[in-house]
Amino acid sequence: SQQGExxxxxxxxxxxxxxxxxxxxxxxxxxxxxxxxxxxRGLVHLILIRSNExxxxxxxxxxxxxxxxxSSSLLITASRAxxxxxxxxxxxxxxxKLTFGKGITLSVRP
Amino acid sequence: EAQVTQxxxxxxxxxxxxxxxxxxxxxxxxxMSWYRxxxxxxxxxxxYSMNVEVTDKxxxxxxxxxxxxxxxxxxxxxxxxxxxxxxxYFCASSPSDSPYSNQPQHFGDGTRLSIL
Numbered sequence: 001s002q003q004g005e006x007x008x009x010x011x012x013x014x015x016x017x018x019x020x021x022x023x024x025x026x027x028x029x030x031x032x033x034x035x036x037x038x039x040x041r042g043l044v045h046l047i048l049i050r051s052n053e054x055x056x057x058x059x060x061x062x063x064x065x066x067x068x069x070x071s072s073s074l075l076i077t078a079s080r081a082x083x084x085x086x087x088x089x090x091x092x093x094x095x096x097k098l099t100f101g102k103g104i105t106l107s108v109r110p
Numbered sequence: 111e112a113q114v115t116q117x118x119x120x121x122x123x124x125x126x127x128x129x130x131x132x133x134x135x136x137x138x139x140x141x142m143s144w145y146r147x148x149x150x151x152x153x154x155x156x157x158y159s160m161n162v163e164v165t166d167k168x169x170x171x172x173x174x175x176x177x178x179x180x181x182x183x184x185x186x187x188x189x190x191x192x193x194x195x196x197x198x199y200f201c202a203s204s205p206s207d208s209p210y211s212n213q214p215q216h217f218g219d220g221t222r223l224s225i226l
Contacts, residue, residue: 040219040220042202042218088152092212098215102152
């Protein structure tokens with residue numbers, strides 16, 4: 001299956017700490033995307049990293065991609081209570097559609 | 111404001127009573143898709159559409175129908191709903207006429223369906 005698998009399933013940290021979430025997948029990809037879902041809302045696209053990229057930044061977000069290990073990580077620096085949400089990675093290969101993982105629940109304690 | 115709008119947001123209904131969940135986007139996107147989200151299973155694609163009058167099955171299409179008569183609208187139809195279709199449903203769109211272009215998707219806020 002192309003589906004990414006996130007790790008850990010749940011993460012609880014203190015405000016101000018960094019949060020690191022991981023995604024592993026099984027086959028080659030064109031790109032990998034991270035989404036956030038606040039409780040009761042739709043998914044919001046955060047960042048896209050292409051297969052020929054190794055690292056990408058967007059504000060407090062840093063995404064890395066290691067195609068040799070078939071894994072990606074999402075780092076949120078200086079976390080805030082407002083970062084509390086579920087985070088999903090989504091993967092797609094050359095001839096396959098975007099497939100979402102099951103998500104990571106992040107809780108940031110004030 | 112660019113958005114994907116779903117209606118209704120919540121619906122409780124009974125087995126066998128036909129229902130339609132509407133989805134509309136104002137971004138002139140070619141690609142639209144329906145997902146269902148269930149605990150422990152993540153998001154699973156039901157149907158997608160690459161453009162007007164072009165629709166195709168996703169991973170879990172059984173029990174659902176869709177249509178794409180206009181670019182902006184992509185309704186999801188449950189002809190004879192059953193309790194196993196109780197779920198949280200999301201419509202999404204992206205600016206591509208190919209499901210393989212893997213563009214970022216824009217999601218609606220979801221529709222929570224309960225089938226009794």
